[in-house]
Amino acid sequence: MYIFVWVRIRSLKNILKDYFHHRNFSFFIIVFSLFVSTLGIYLAVWKGLNFLVSLGGIGSIIINKLFYILFFIIFFMIAISFSLLLYSFSFRSKEIEFLISLPIPYYKISLLKFLEAVIISSWIPLVTLVIFIAGYVKISNLSSLLVVSSIIYLVPFLLISSFLGYLVYVVVLNFFSFKRTVIFALFLLVIFYFISKPNYKNTGDILYMLSDDIIFIKLSRLWFLPFSWVTRGIINLEDGKFLRSFLFLANLVSLTSVGISFILNKGGEIFLKLFYKYSIPKHKGYYYKSNWEKILNNSKLPRWFSNFVIKDIKLFMREPTLWSQFLIFFGLLFFYFINLRRLSYHNLEPIWKNLITFLNTFSILTIVSAFGIRFVFPQWSLEGRNYWIVKLSPVSLKKIYLEKFIFSSIIMSLVSSVLIFISNYMLQLERFTSYLTSSIIIIGSFSIVSFSLGLGAYFADFKVDYYLKAVESWGGFISLVLNFAYVVITAFIFILLTHFFIVREMPLKRVVVIIYYIWVAISILLGLLLTNIGFKKLKEKEY
Amino acid sequence: MFIVRVENLYKRFNEHWVVDNLNLSIREGEFYCLLGPNGAGKTTTLKLLVGLLKPNKGKIYIGGFSLDTMAEQAKKLVGFIPDTPFLYENLTAIEFLEFIGTIFYIDKEILKERINFYLDVFGLKETKNTLLRDYSHGMRQRIIYIANLIHKPKVLLVDEPLVGLDPQGINLIKRVLKEKTKEGMAIIMSTHILQIAEQLADRLGIMDKGKLIVEGSLEELKKKIKEGSLEDIFFMLTQR
Numbered sequence: 042m043y044i045f046v047w048v049r050i051r052s053l054k055n056i057l058k059d060y061f062h063h064r065n066f067s068f069f070i071i072v073f074s075l076f077v078s079t080l081g082i083y084l085a086v087w088k089g090l091n092f093l094v095s096l097g098g099i100g101s102i103i104i105n106k107l108f109y110i111l112f113f114i115i116f117f118m119i120a121i122s123f124s125l126l127l128y129s130f131s132f133r134s135k136e137i138e139f140l141i142s143l144p145i146p147y148y149k150i151s152l153l154k155f156l157e158a159v160i161i162s163s164w165i166p167l168v169t170l171v172i173f174i175a176g177y178v179k180i181s182n183l184s185s186l187l188v189v190s191s192i193i194y195l196v197p198f199l200l201i202s203s204f205l206g207y208l209v210y211v212v213v214l215n216f217f218s219f220k221r222t223v224i225f226a227l228f229l230l231v232i233f234y235f236i237s238k239p240n241y242k243n244t245g246d247i248l249y250m251l252s253d254d255i256i257f258i259k260l261s262r263l264w265f266l267p268f269s270w271v272t273r274g275i276i277n278l279e280d281g282k283f284l285r286s287f288l289f290l291a292n293l294v295s296l297t298s299v300g301i302s303f304i305l306n307k308g309g310e311i312f313l314k315l316f317y318k319y320s321i322p323k324h325k326g327y328y329y330k331s332n333w334e335k336i337l338n339n340s341k342l343p344r345w346f347s348n349f350v351i352k353d354i355k356l357f358m359r360e361p362t363l364w365s366q367f368l369i370f371f372g373l374l375f376f377y378f379i380n381l382r383r384l385s386y387h388n389l390e391p392i393w394k395n396l397i398t399f400l401n402t403f404s405i406l407t408i409v410s411a412f413g414i415r416f417v418f419p420q421w422s423l424e425g426r427n428y429w430i431v432k433l434s435p436v437s438l439k440k441i442y443l444e445k446f447i448f449s450s451i452i453m454s455l456v457s458s459v460l461i462f463i464s465n466y467m468l469q470l471e472r473f474t475s476y477l478t479s480s481i482i483i484i485g486s487f488s489i490v491s492f493s494l495g496l497g498a499y500f501a502d503f504k505v506d507y508y509l510k511a512v513e514s515w516g517g518f519i520s521l522v523l524n525f526a527y528v529v530i531t532a533f534i535f536i537l538l539t540h541f542f543i544v545r546e547m548p549l550k551r552v553v554v555i556i557y558y559i560w561v562a563i564s565i566l567l568g569l570l571l572t573n574i575g576f577k578k579l580k581e582k583e584y
Numbered sequence: 585m586f587i588v589r590v591e592n593l594y595k596r597f598n599e600h601w602v603v604d605n606l607n608l609s610i611r612e613g614e615f616y617c618l619l620g621p622n623g624a625g626k627t628t629t630l631k632l633l634v635g636l637l638k639p640n641k642g643k644i645y646i647g648g649f650s651l652d653t654m655a656e657q658a659k660k661l662v663g664f665i666p667d668t669p670f671l672y673e674n675l676t677a678i679e680f681l682e683f684i685g686t687i688f689y690i691d692k693e694i695l696k697e698r699i700n701f702y703l704d705v706f707g708l709k710e711t712k713n714t715l716l717r718d719y720s721h722g723m724r725q726r727i728i729y730i731a732n733l734i735h736k737p738k739v740l741l742v743d744e745p746l747v748g749l750d751p752q753g754i755n756l757i758k759r760v761l762k763e764k765t766k767e768g769m770a771i772i773m774s775t776h777i778l779q780i781a782e783q784l785a786d787r788l789g790i791m792d793k794g795k796l797i798v799e800g801s802l803e804e805l806k807k808k809i810k811e812g813s814l815e816d817i818f819f820m821l822t823q824r
Binding site: 044052055056059135136138139141142145146277317320 | 636638674676
């Protein structure tokens with residue numbers, strides 16, 4: 042296995058060397074943005090936890106529950122992300138064919154791809170969790186050794202969640218198709234919604250909201266499930282109960298060992314079976330014109346526009362890892378929002394209701410920004426070897442740029458507007474906050490699309506043949522940092538601002554409107570700037 | 585002795601038989617050319633021979649090892665040059681070749697010697713420390729040939745070997761491949777260029793619609809089909 046690790050390390054070293062020697066400015070920007078974003082997240086966590094501590098006893102309870110909820114959510118997020126990545130790495134990578142043609146045992150290829158998917162799906166959650174724990178250690182005046190020791194708990198935790206993703210990947214690919222699975226999962230959610238009984242005991246008391254009567258809170262704290270083990274381990278460590286803490290660590294390590302030994306023993310066989318199933322050339326399948334395509338073709342839209350839109354939709358629909366992510370993440374948000382009233386969030390005191398409102402806005406924008414990176418950013422690179430067609434076509438580059446912007450912005454803003462409408466309706470917000478959050482979502486979606494498209498044009502790499510390759514590039518990383526920073530800053534400004542006014546029982550409107558206009562102006566200017574830079578660079582690019 | 589044996593091989597995509605009852609036997613040191621129109625099943629055959637596709641029916645033996653049950657041992661004897669080869673773009677040429685050498689457990693000193701020898705033969709010595717992403721198409725093709733020769737395979741499978749090469753490159757590859765067959769390496773090459781097949785092949789096989797419709801040396805084919813050139817034979821057999 043060491044030779045594969047050597048190849049990865051060597052490649053990384055060569056990339057860094059190249060950047061350091063030939064692209065000093067880019068290197069500096071990347072290091073700087075990495076530093077600033079880490080610091081920014083740390084400050085945001087620290088400030089947020091400080092705020093909770095300032096609330097007194099209730100704050101401590103929230104922090105405790107927050108730990109459980111955070112690990113619960115991240116556990117499943119990694120599992121979903123891992124299974125999609127493993128699918129991409131196993132069946133959308135040219136390296137696989139190369140490795141299979143070499144005399145390498147299949148279990149090694151399977152383990153290599155497993156570890157690769159673990160690293161790619163887990164590094165951001167790992168950094169986020171370490172920062173969160175570091176913030177907690179700081180406000181609780183604990184030893185910083187706790188941060189270091191928490192990593193020992195986090196690594197097996199990440200491996201276990203990846204292993205769950207591995208099981209999902211194996212079951213789905215063996216017994217279902219991607220399409221059927223996603224539809225089936227959404228169908229289950231709808232059924233669950235209709236058969237589950239709403240809890241009418243709740244009157245909006247925040248302590249009740251955090252009690253084990255709420256199913257998700259109860260689930261996140263179940264002692265026999267792995268997502269609670271890290272929190273329990275860390276809390277026991279903090280309290281000096283080392284033996285109990287070690288017990289949870291032992292649980293984590295033993296479950297990880299079971300997962301790894303399963304992959305070592307069965308991984309090769311499973312991998313080969315699935316490779317043969319999914320490596321059949323796709324051109325043997327047949328595709329027919331769909332109704333939506335006919336409608337677009339017969340619409341009054343300019344022909345060049347509808348043709349490019351049809352092409353972009355087709356590319357999206359024929360990449361299962363793209364549309365399934367779209368459905369899963371927006372679907373989960375949708376499911377959460379339609380349950381808001383069942384959770385009695387609409388009965389909460391204004392201060393909490395306001396926090397939930399803007400956290401919902403923040404979560405929608407986070408998903409939009411994630412899709413900005415995965416779907417919008419790679420669009421220029423994916424023109425790839427066909428870019429000469431784009432350049433030679435009688436349609437100007439400006440028009441094609443416009444088409445990509447309109448197409449992506451409309452999809453993103455439409456889906457996110459529907460979601461924020463549901464959230465606002467369920468929370469029974471007054472008109473002003475409702476309008477404010479809706480417009481933040483729409484302007485935010487347009488801005489994120491323009492940032493991602495601009496940076497995607499600037500960093501376009503026509504050698505890329507798969508969208509993840511573009512996403513994993515330096516340009517993708519910068520886009521990720523910028524989009525995420527934009528979302529965090531937006532959420533931070535509006536949460537703090539509205540919270541400040543609610544606590545002091547002052548009328549919101551005037552100051553918030555002024556800040557809102559400034560935010561809109563900055564968003565538009567930044568969007569235009571990146572569009573301009575990206576477009577200029579794209580025009581200069583040689584094929 | 586036959587180094588490659590293929591017995592009653594079948595491969596189906598959906599309802600379409602891409603390889604239909606293929607039987608092949610290739611001797612050590614033999615240069616075998618697979619010809620056929622687009623979609624005849626040539627590339628699929630090569631992919632089956634290297635384990636990239638699983639046959640629906642049939643057996644493949646390489647050096648006596650079944651590809652089904654002793655895949656690793658069989659693959660140690662094989663080199664494969666696909667039409668669009670994969671390279672680790674962010675490795676240098678020398679790093680990539682070292683990687684290949686390690687996979688095949690070649691002794692470090694011997695590996696160094698072989699790498700230097702082939703870099704010299706293929707004219708890549710000057711650019712051995714250049715990243716592969718900066719290589720031109722022709723240079724990439726050459727590095728793939730080196731990667732497949734340094735472990736001294738008994739069988740070399742080549743899919744469309746000369747695409748994008750300049751005349752010097754074509755000449756070099758032809759010369760190297762012919763020399764290798766003299767050293768005992770069997771070569772199975774899939775190509776559309778009939779002239780190359782005529783010049784290099786000891787035996788030719790023409791495939792159409794998944795079936796091997798005719799096989800033999802150029803002289804045998806000419807006798808059998810009673811046509812003038814390989815081109816005439818090819819068009820006569822693959823007329824649709």
